[in-house]
Amino acid sequence: MSANLILLLGGALLFASAALALSIVGVLTTEKRGVARSLAAIQAMDKAPDVLKQELERPFSERVIAPLGERLVGIGKKLTRADTADRIRHKLDVAGNPPGWDVNRIIGLKVLAMAVIGGVGFVYLIGQGTALPKLVLITVGAGAFGFVLPNILLNNAGQKRELLMQNALPDALDLLTISVEAGLGFDAALDRVAKNTKGPLAQELSRLLQEIQIGVGRMEAMRAMGERTTIKDLKSFCLAMVQADALGIPIARVLRVQSKEMRTKRRQRAEEKAQQVPVKILFPLIFFILPCLFIVIIGPVAMEITDFFGS
DSSP: OOOOHHHHHHHHHHHHHHHHHHHHHHHHHHHHHHHHHHHHHHHHHHHHHHHHHHHSSHHIIIIIIIIHHHHHHHHHHHHHHHTTOOOOOOOHHHHTTOOOOOOOHHHHHHHHHHHHHHHHHHHHHHHOOHHHHHHHHHHHHHHHHHHHHHHHEEEEEEHHHHHHHHHHHHHHHHHHHHHHHHOOOOHHHHHHHHHHHHHHHHHHHHHHHHHHHHTOOOOHHHHHHHHHHOOHHHHHHHHHHHHHHHHOHHHHHHHHHHHHHHHHHHHHHHHHHHHHHHHHHHHHHHIIIIIHHHHHHHHHHHHHHHHHHHO
């Protein structure tokens, strides 16, 4: 082996050993730096203020979703009129104030539904290759529908609840009348009716009692219950009780007259619905039932007549 070859081989080995040593030192240094950064982060977390720790320990819904909801509420308040909050609050009272629902949540849902339904409609129409005027018109319509959708659902919930209250009101007044005539006070009779009945009317009577127990005057509480509903019978009952208290009329007599009137109105509503049945069944009878009967009865005869003249 020549001296030049031995010299080149030795230089290569020396270069390789130097490179290996430098790489090992670099790896160790990187690991040390990574460990040092991790320790520094842990120490910083330990030394961080309690406010920052509490902020990081909060759930994702409170740190991200809640601020997003506040932004949606701000946008919704800019898009609605000044009295929108009062109208939504009244609708919530009519619907029974479902747990977890308030005015701000309804306003935020209006904006969210407008964005989601409008965005979905826009993407779908873009995929279908819809023309620009039709695209803009349908997207705006879908967004407007999404904006009013929470109001529609809230009104529907309120109507169902008030229908249940209207149907239960005569029986509740009968029980209230019997309790007062048996010697109970008006508040005790209300408590008896609230405990022995179920449904939205019992909840309203329980709320009435709670307001009276916390110091609200009886007549003020009755007026507030009348303002929380749109049922004419319940409003007239509250007004009659307020007038009886103002004029000094015995409550038992007023309750007897009110219960009799409520039973009469319930019977009249039932008779009205019964009289509407023939009119409502007329259109299904003409367009669906009678054509089927004609096909079944006249169909075979028409086929025989066709075969007879055809032969």
